[in-house]
Amino acid sequence: MNKHAVFVVALSVAGAASAQEVIKIAHVGAITGPVSYFGKDTENGARLAIEALNARTVAIGGKKVRFELVPEDDAGEPRQATTVAQKLVDAKVNGVVGHQTSGTTIPASRIYHTAGIPQISHSSTSPKYTQQGFNTTFRVVANDTQLGSALGRYAVKGMNARRVAVIDDRTAYGQGLATEFGKALLAQGGSVVAREFTTDKSTDFNAILTKIKAAKPDLVFFGGMNAVAGPMLRQMKQLGMNTRMMGGDGICSDEIAKLSGGAMADDQVVCAEAGGVEPSGKAGMDAFRAAYKKRFGIDVQINAPYAYDAVMVLADAMVRAGSSAPAQYLPQVAKSRYKGVTGPVAFDKFGDIRDGTLTLYTFKGGHRTLLAVTK
Structure with a gap:
């Protein structure tokens, strides 16, 4: 060539x-x-x-x-x-x-x-x-309607929480999830004993947590992300609140343990991920x-x-x-x-x-631990 x-x-x-x-x-x-x-x-x-x-x-x-x-x-x-x-x-x-x-x-x-x-x-x-x-x-x-419904059912039936304080960060995600959770909670016979708001950039929660503490809830539900939930857990501990926290996939990673500065106790937080695989x-x-x-x-x-x-x-x-x-x-x-x-x-x-599937988790030793996969 x-x-x-x-x-x-x-x-x-x-x-x-x-x-x-x-x-x-x-x-x-x-x-x-x-x-x-x-x-x-x-x-x-x-x-x-x-x-x-x-x-x-x-x-x-x-x-x-x-x-x-x-x-x-x-x-x-x-x-x-x-x-x-x-x-x-x-x-x-x-x-x-x-x-x-x-x-x-x-x-x-x-x-x-x-x-x-x-x-x-x-x-x-x-x-x-x-x-x-x-x-x-x-x-x-899955969407917030499915996620909130699953969390509301589990709060009452799985955690025996009847009196719940609800906080959201005023974002479309946090507010939507908190609203759907509240509907499901009421449908299961639970009650919202405090309804508070923060922002997705807040760092001081003492005022709203003090109000919530006075309401003596069985559970605090937070619609928002780890960046807020972690410091909130730390301030809850400082106020002597050993109350459990629940939230959606925004708080459902090991990052929450780091952001809480070690304040999160084993089994204190329950969260749900919008997704998850079944055994197969x-x-x-x-x-x-x-x-x-x-x-x-x-x-x-x-x-x-x-x-x-x-x-x-x-x-x-x-x-x-x-x-x-x-x-x-x-x-x-x-x-x-x-x-x-x-x-x-x-x-x-x-x-x-x-x-769409949903997966419920808790945390042990700072690491996410599977509770159940549901629909």
Whole structure:
């Protein structure tokens, strides 16, 4: 073969490589700020999925494609979330995994809907997210109605708590969860003996805790995140309150023990994760956790496997549609029947996951301990 022929072959190979379609899937979470450990966790989960897809060489519409993760940080701030969403729309991403909190996911969802880009949240639980009438919004975890109901039932039946003080951090997530919990508590015959509010950036809770202490509750329910719950537990101890605390997935990682400064007693906190695998899926989840630790050198916090499945659901829909164009594959997302690490992923008419599982935990020695998986 002469030099000219070699040059032509090289050009054709380079042309083929450059013609390979790059599919951009964005992940948005709070990579900075007080809940950055959640955002980094889910970004890692999404990255692991992207790497797995590229390792197996996926073809869409008969052509091999390469997936690329587009990571963005909204710092858990609604205003920043909308700025990031518009940036991703302008970048013409093919799909979005995120956002992380309900307060950021809901305002961003309108922007993705206007652009027709499918969005799957791996952790947002407010029912409002999927009740906006948008055909682009999906989630792979149970919502607050399901979560609050399970916690309300367990508070009364599992913990024998009848008198409950309820606090929320005024975010869409915290307020929504506390409201749903309160409904379920009353339905089970319990009562709310104190109703207090704080913010997701507060550090001093003495005033509200003093009021709550006077009400003598069996349990304190907190709708919010670890960054507030940890210091709150420390101040409860300082006030001589040995009262148990309950909350959702926002307080359901080992981070709460660190943030409490060692004030959290064994079995004092009960929380629920919007998700969790039943016994039949344990081997798959264990394998995922091992792969995650091998790749990143740390343990899964909470939602990394849901971010992983969200990426895989988008890719699966593209393969079935034979296209990565959002308008072409969006209908296939709605029809998903995907067997994920977290279990079967299928959506109802609103975009909520069908038959979503919930996992109840407590903490022993500062580490999360399984209580039960339920629906």
